[in-house]
Amino acid sequence: MKCNICLNKEADKKGSHIVPAFILKTLFERNKEFVVSIGSEAVQNHIGRELTPEQIEEYMGRELTDEEIEQNYIPFIEDNIFCSDCEKRLGHLESLYADKIHKKLSVLECDKDDVISFENEIGLISLFWYSVILRFSIAQHNKFNLKEKEYRAIRNYLNNNLKDTTQELKSHVEKDISFNCPYPIGIFFNSNAVKKLSSNSVLDIPKYKNPYFLLFNEYIIIFYNKATQVNGMKHSFFGLEKSFEATKNINYNKQKECQICVVRNDVWEEVKTNIFELFAKFKHREFVDMFRFVAEHSKLSFTRENIVNFVNRILYEDTHIADRYDRIRVLTILAEELNKLPKIK
Template identity: 80%
Template structure:
């Protein structure tokens, strides 16, 4: 299989980071993490390799099964996506962004709303975030996928602008693409390094396609297909509007500067609450749809009360939080509920 960036060299690199490690640094300690993936059928737990059995049991409420150990993986690392040369180029870009941009943002206590303006860095910042978004879309264990046309455009842009070494990349982003932002970006930040108010997440918001709405731990990224679409339709951004008018802070091609908006702590917590509530609604609807589909396929008579009882058992019946949405548990409850329903008489 060839590299998914250059499309030429063999994808021989092991352990590629889907999301750069420095972005995930305040989310968990490397190899000692509990990562939760929200999938289409269930919520999956992923356990860091260096956690002790006691730490795992404290989180899970039980020991890992042999099957869970065999299937365990951390969803932000994958093998054989890129060639070693492209991986190095991405690494140079990460290093520049981390040193020049991220370390300055991380010093903020985020006790007020403010706009951090970076002059002459639009090329670097946009190139970096395109690289993160492309990798996130490429991830095997990830629901988020760019549309084919967008994928090709961003891949080509990256392939044409990444460089072999940091000095060459530095000159390129400062002299050649310093004002480039071909795919409009909104970048919003709240530091989790200082106060660690609560845990963050890495996820995309389903059904947001233009713009895409992505949460990468401390960052919210809004990505548009093209500039003409920024003001083409009104969107809700989960109360981000309490701090900023998001559309006024979208970075475009040929902007004189790049704005990264610092979101104050209370607004950030509200945004996350709204996002998680939306995911809860999506998950509940998946359970409802599952129940309806199987019951109707099996020619069973059911009422709204049967569906409510099924969902409530999943949500509230005694179960450790780590196993609440386990696929086997959900299917077991479904079978038990369906077995109590009568057949529809013909």
């Protein structure tokens, strides 16, 4: 398999980070994490390698099964997606962004809305976020995918602008692409390092394609493929509108300054709540569609009440949160509820 950036060398690198480690630092402690990811069929648990059996039981309310131990992995780290050279080039970019941008943001209290302008840094900042978006798009653990044309454009841009040394990259982003931002991007931030008000997440919003709406722990990224799309239609951004008119804070090509919006704590919490409520609706709809599909395929007679009973059992029957949406549990409840239904005569 060829590298997803250069397309020339073999993708031989092990343990590539889909999301840079410094962005996830406040989400969990490395190798001691307990991560819940929202998949297409169920919610999966991922347990860090250094968690003790006692800690796992505290999180899950039980011991791991042999199957869970065998299949366990931590998302955001994947093998054989880049060659070693491109991995190093990405590392130089991450280090430069972390040192020049993220360090300044991570100490903020976020007790008020603010816009921080980074002069002559739009090339560095946009290049970094394009790299994260591309990696997130090729990751196997989530459903987010750039369109093929978008992927090719961003891959080409990365391949042309990543450099072999930190010094080369520093010079390149300061002189050659200091005002480059070919794909419009909005960057919104709330620090989880100072007070740790609540745990954050990494996810994309399904069906948001124009623009894409992505949450990377302390960052929300709004990403457009074309500048003409920014004001082409009105968008809802889950409550960010209380702090900013989001489309006015989108960074474009040839701007001298790059704006990063600092979102105050109460608005950030409301935005996350609205996002999770949307995901709950998506998950509820999936359960309803699952029940309907199997019942109709099996020619069973059912009512709305049967569907409600099925969903309520998943949501409210006594079980630990770690197992509530487990695939086997959901399918077991489905089978039990379907067995109560008569055949259509």
